[in-house]
Amino acid sequence: MCPRDLMWDSVKVLGMISAVATTVVPASAQQVPASPLAAAPADNRYPDGSRLQAQYASVNQSVALPAASAAVRAAAAGFASAAAVQTDLPDGYSLLPATASHIGAADRQASVAPGANPTAAAAAATEKFITVFPLAYHGVPLSKGSDYLTVVAGDGRVLVTRKRGMPNTFDATQPTVAPAAAVQAARRDAGAAFGGPDPRPELQIWVDDQQKGNLSWTFTLSSGAPGDANVRKYWVAAVGEPRVLNWESEVYHTQSGIVTGNIWATSPSPTTANRALEELEVSRQSDGVTQITGADGRYGYSTAAPSTEIRAKLRGPFFVINNQSSPSMETAQSGPASSSVNLNFGAGGDDQLAQTSAFYWANFARDLAHNILAPTDLANLPVLTNINNSCNAFWNGSSLNFFKAGNNCPNTAYSDVVMHEYGHGIDAAKGGIVHAGYSEGFGDSLAVLATRQPCVGRDFFGPGTCLRPASDVVLWPAASPDPHVVGRPYAGFTWELVQQLKQTFSDDEAYAIAARLVLGAAAANPADVADAVRLSFIVDDNDGNLANGTPHFRAIANAADSRKIPRPADPPVGGPSVGASASFPWTPVKTVNANSNILQATIHLDKPGQVHISADTSASSTGPVQFESGVYNGAQPNVVWTDSYRSFSLPAANQWAAMETKFAIDLPAGDHTIYWKVWIAGGSLSLSSGVMTIEAFEAAGGPAALTTVALGQNQEPGVTVGMSATNPTRSPPGLPNISLSRDDGGRAITVLQ
Ligand SMILES: [Ca+2]
Ligand SMILES: [Zn+2]
CATH class of the missing domain: 3.10.170 (Elastase; domain 1)
Known part of the structure; x- marks a missing residue:
């Protein structure tokens, strides 16, 4: 006999002893042991089978047991005893299938008949087959505890039977309450802690304290979280009002506690x-x-x-x-x-x-x-x-x-x-480390996703230092013999992906989506950094067609673009477009001698869109002058979107310079007033006629489409550019100091000081 069978046997013996004890000892005389359940929280409730009336009987009857293996003999004992007691069942009742437990004797060889020798006979006297038959009434199972027990000795004698929890009256066998209504009633009773997945109700007859049969829907409610101790089984009336007939806790604890650590x-x-x-x-x-x-x-x-x-x-x-x-x-x-x-x-x-x-x-x-x-x-x-x-x-x-x-x-x-x-x-x-650079970038990405901040290796070289900030703009392909450097554009992609998603989603949602996309790519064993980015689109896709975009296409694309990692093309734009424009004429001449907004126009976006802005005029001056220009959706004169920023100079009086900027940016839904700005100090400009046109297109590939990361003019792939507003670039005399920053929406802006 294998150890597993030994375990099974001992459990069954214990069950047998306790079943007998509950009926032999009057309830009032029972010693109440210090039950481990005594301290169970008040919101736990455990089943109490003593409410069910039981009737034991000694039966002088024998059933034939074949000389065969224990398993075959147990099945025969169950089957034969069922046949023997079937005639004893009240009208409408039937026994449901059950498996007999075999206790009290070693397994025997099929060739040895019971009683064939003294050793076998002794074994047969202690050997028992115990079968607990569940019951049904007109085909509807009765709740647990309502059952029919037979105990058959090894020699085939039926030693004991027990009928338990068998009502004489039943309220119904056909439900009038919908299962969903029963679940709803139980959910109200259980509260939010049991708000997990919808259960599958089954019909059962619940036997109440008055030994009456109540047709009920039974099912289990839980929190849905693995390891959570909130699990309850409910019985709700299936006829009349869907009232809760009973519930029980299904989680049993004895020793329990919490393990913590510093x-x-x-x-x-x-x-x-x-x-x-x-x-x-x-x-x-x-x-x-x-x-x-x-x-x-x-x-x-x-x-x-x-x-x-x-x-x-x-x-x-x-x-x-x-x-x-x-x-x-x-x-x-x-x-x-x-x-x-x-x-x-x-x-x-x-x-x-x-x-x-x-x-x-x-x-x-x-x-x-x-x-x-x-x-x-x-x-x-x-x-x-x-x-x-x-x-x-x-x-x-x-x-x-x-x-x-x-x-x-x-x-x-x-x-x-x-x-x-x-x-x-x-x-x-996940298929082996096939690209060292990707592997380093993925490790850094995991750190970003777990710690929800961009520094990988905080305080590594002393307080406040950072080993590898994922917020650094390191462009693909980062050519380096060091795979940690090769992986940096990927960590940057992950960090920017979170920033992009946060434009539309909560922090928790943004990190969850980013984790799904980055880990989903990892599961597909990427060949390199670009393949990992491509795989994130595939993981995100919901219709097997990347050409029409994916649910988070815009965010993934912008994140890839921020590190210049190759990616699938934008889907074709099918949505509507809107436009706006503003202009000033050539006469009277518009004069600018201080930082100014020279034109403004407002555009309304029903949904996030990509906005193309074009502004141009001609400028002349009465002496040498340098000036800057750009556009922004805010009136403050010294801020422009970084990619719209342009520098000009007029080296001598009465010359003309073309002053223009062309620019594209994704903006959220709403009204946007776009200002065309000129920044000038120590001079005066005369402007010929000028026009600013604004066109907005429905964003390709879904919402979220917001920032493009600013890139410095001299940036080379693999070169890190600081993005901090506290790190102004000192310009030659006559030019403003400029610094790169982000506005409230996370878009790259240039601040002139
Ligand atoms: Ca698709
Ligand atoms: Zn590493």
């Missing part, structure tokens, strides 16, 4: 955060049974045990901390089953915080990527912390490895770095 929330620092630790294995000292914590750090045992100790290491189904500088952290807490036994990894100092932080952030990364990881992908991954080295971390094909602090670098077992290294692990698990 971690570095960002980079290593003396200030720590206490967080729940998910996917961590706890072990119960009394029986060695283990449980895994859920997303909120909760664990709960479903089998009873006495007051005992709960122990945990920083290990679970996905990650196993293997500390290199000292024994790996452990914690333990003793407590009774009736109260929460909470464990805390109270880490202090680099040595311990590296362990808790690596564990926390590795599971965070796993969670972020769970949609593309099979349960066996990267399971039981060793995480080596406090390796006696400094300023680096690595993925080695089968483990994550983090170094101690030293040489002015922090301990590397912190969020950004853990994300980056696990990114290599995901890349390896």
Whole structure:
């Protein structure tokens, strides 16, 4: 007999004993043990079978059991006893199929007939076949607990039968309440914590305390979150009003609690955060049974045990901390089953915080990527912390490895770095690392998506420093022997993708969509950075046709364009266009001698659109002068959209310069007043007739289409350009200082000072 069968047998024996005890001992005389359920929260309710009337009988009847294997004999015992008791059933009742449990004797050879020798006879006396038949009334199953028990000895004698929970009256066998109405009633009763997916109601007869049969819809409501303890089974009347007849908690806990730990929330620092630790294995000292914590750090045992100790290491189904500088952290807490036994990894100092932080952030990364990881992908991954080295971390094909602090670098077992290294692990698990640059960029992307900020490697070279900001504009293809540099346009793409999506979606939605697109591409094993971007369009597509766009085409396209990564062409524009214009005549001559808005026109957009703006005139002066021009949808005279910014000079008096700007930008729905600006100091311009035309087109490929990232004039691929307004470019005398910034909508603007 295999161990599994032994387990099964012992469970059945226990069940048998308790069933007998409830009827033999009068309820008033029962000793009430300290039940582990006694401390169950008030909003849990557990079934109480004692409300059902049971009738035991001794039957002097034998059934024929074949000389065969235990399984065959058990089936025969069930079948034969069913036939024997069927005649005993009241009108309308029927037995539903059941499987007999075989207890109390070793399995026997098929060739040995029962009673053939003394050993076999002794075995037959203790051997029993126990069958619990569920019941139906006119084809409708009765709720659990209403059943018919037969106990058959190994020699074929029917020892005991028990009829339980068999009503004499029934309210109906045909429902008049719709299943959806029953679910609605239960949802009202259960509240928001059970607002998970819609259940599939089934008809059952609920037997109430008065032993009356009530036709009901039964189903389970839950929060829908895995590992969540909010699960209830409902019975709702299926005739008359859909009232709740009964509900029960379906989650059973004995020992339960939360596992937490102190971690570095960002980079290593003396200030720590206490967080729940998910996917961590706890072990119960009394029986060695283990449980895994859920997303909120909760664990709960479903089998009873006495007051005992709960122990945990920083290990679970996905990650196993293997500390290199000292024994790996452990914690333990003793407590009774009736109260929460909470464990805390109270880490202090680099040595311990590296362990808790690596564990926390590795599971965070796993969670972020769970949609593309099979349960066996990267399971039981060793995480080596406090390796006696400094300023680096690595993925080695089968483990994550983090170094101690030293040489002015922090301990590397912190969020950004853990994300980056696990990114290599995901890349390896999804078809292998086929492009080193993409792999580095994907690791950085994962860090951006997890930490929701652009710096990968915060405080790496000291407080306030950043190893690799994804907000840097590093253009594709970043030619470098260092794959970390080659990957930078991809991290930039991911960062910009989030910024683009945030124009239309909430932060949570934007990060969720970006994660889906970036991780979906990773699952498809990209050949390189450009392939990964292309795959994000494919992941986003909803009709197998990239040529007509994808739901988030505009955002992905703008993100790709921001780093000049090749991408599928814009879909053709099918939508309407609108236009607006404004002009001034050649006479009287328009004169400008200070920073001014020289024309304005308003355009109304029903929906986000791409706006093309063209403005031109001719300018002359009475002496040498330099001036700037541009357009913007705000009146402040010193701000223009960066791509509209133009510089001009008139080297001598009475010459003419063509002064023009042509520009395109995506703008959100609404009214936009576009101002044409001139910035001049120390001179005067005379303008011939001028015109500004504005045309807007329905944005191709869906909404969100907003910013284009500004690129400096001298920018080369692979060169980083600071985008900070606090970093003004000092211009030659006579020209304004200009700086690059972003307006409230995230669009690139140039500020003249
Ligand atoms: Ca499509
Ligand atoms: Zn790397």
